[in-house]
Amino acid sequence: GAGVSQSPRYKVTKRGQDVALRCDPISGHVSLYWYRQALGQGPEFLTYFNYEAQQDKSGLPNDRFSAERPEGSISTLTIQRTEQRDSAMYRCASSILAGAFTDTQYFGPGTRLTVL
């Protein structure tokens, strides 16, 4: 079946613009996670959802970052007033079980964000 998909795969924007990154998890997966991954580094946890409920947003860098998953499926990570330091690979993952970080997470291909 289809894996986790993310769009766009690449996004180039100018400083100060808002961007919306989309994640389509594996069908039926309860939990959805957002990470940011710098080049040559491991993923850095941002936030996660069980169904439509955001469980933990402690990893979001500041209040310019927000995420939603209104129907418990597709999720959008929004970055307002982008800054150059926001440039990174943004990855989404999903897992079958509710909010269990110990469960297998399936990662998407990521969205490479470049802020000029």
Add this chain to the structure above:
Amino acid sequence: TQLLEQSPQFLSIQEGENLTVYCNSSSVFSSLQWYRQEPGEGPVLLVTVVTGGEVKKLKRLTFQFGDARKDSSLHITAAQPGDTGLYLCAGANVDKIIFGKGTRLHILP
């Protein structure tokens, strides 16, 4: 702040050699996960270890969780060029997951 340190950062060895990479922390984790990441792709889970002292084998890869559940090792026997990639460890508890920075492994044919 919980940290996971992986060593070495980079490793380049000849095909057929054995190698071990390490993942260390001062924190206790409920489970320790090992991922492999290819260029341009997301991490793919290789194994999860949950019990202190647990050893799991996946073909030529052997994973061990430390007795105190603070560290782990990955041993590869007779490395092959197909083993090349970024190996990430991640420590997970019920409320969080932390990834190490990874070990970039390159196997020379």
